[in-house]
Amino acid sequence: MARYRGPRLRVVRRLGELPGLSRKTARKSYPPGQHGQARKKKTEYAVRLEEKQKLRFNYGLTEKQLLRYVKRARRAVGSTGQVLLQLLEMRLDNTVFRLGFAPTIPAARQLVNHGHITVNGKRMSISSYNCRPGDEISVRDRDNSRQLVETNLQYPGLANVPTHLELDKNKLTAKVNSIVEREWVALNVNELLVVEYYSRKA
Incomplete structure (x- = not known):
């Protein structure tokens, strides 16, 4: 299906x-x-x-x-x-959504598929990638990628970033510190x- x-x-x-x-x-x-x-x-x-x-x-x-x-x-x-x-929560598309880089998970999937996101410095276009503690997620250093994410960050899908993620809005980078806890789903x-x-x- x-x-x-x-x-x-x-x-x-x-x-x-x-x-x-x-x-x-x-x-x-x-x-x-x-x-x-x-x-x-x-x-x-x-x-x-x-x-x-x-x-x-x-x-x-x-x-x-x-x-x-x-x-x-x-x-x-x-x-x-x-x-x-x-x-499911540790999928890359969901993590990008929870960071506020995209307003919904389908929008986050599109962001990943179009190559706007990097994981540990490498461009990642697989939205089902399983994020692990220690992974660094960032926006590609290109004007259109940064502009797209900065616009989305003004109106994030969910207000709070979960505790297992650490976000730097100025640099548009984030770090996965641990596995998500049940109460943050x-x-x-x-x-x-x-x-x-x-x-x-x-």
Whole structure:
């Protein structure tokens, strides 16, 4: 299944606030569609599916990519749900978004793909790159790259930079100090239900 490129507010209305997908908030509090206001009680499967879809749409992943992350999280030591969130949060596109270099994760992905970002002094165009503690992320020393990021920094997607990141706004550089902690994950999601969704399918 290809990456979602349809109307974002429709997804926000259906799943709730997704800070990585869009900065806009839905004016209507009920889901879209003819029966949006008259929805029946959700089944257990529907609740798990909804939580999984939140992760998919917020981080801009395909189903195949998310399944791969779940398998990696299962192999790692610790709580599978927490490790899954850490893997997704430490992606380069999400890190660029959390630093305020881009207003949304899709915009951050475009910034990375177009070669505006460097990691440890080398140009990095792979948005799924897994940032590690000690990595230095900076904007390429070109006028259009710096101008683009400086404009975005005036209106960041999220107000606060997480504690695992250290940002120097003047030099447009940042350092990854550690792995992200659970309380700094901006998305309101129950990761255990996502793990349960995949454990029942596998």
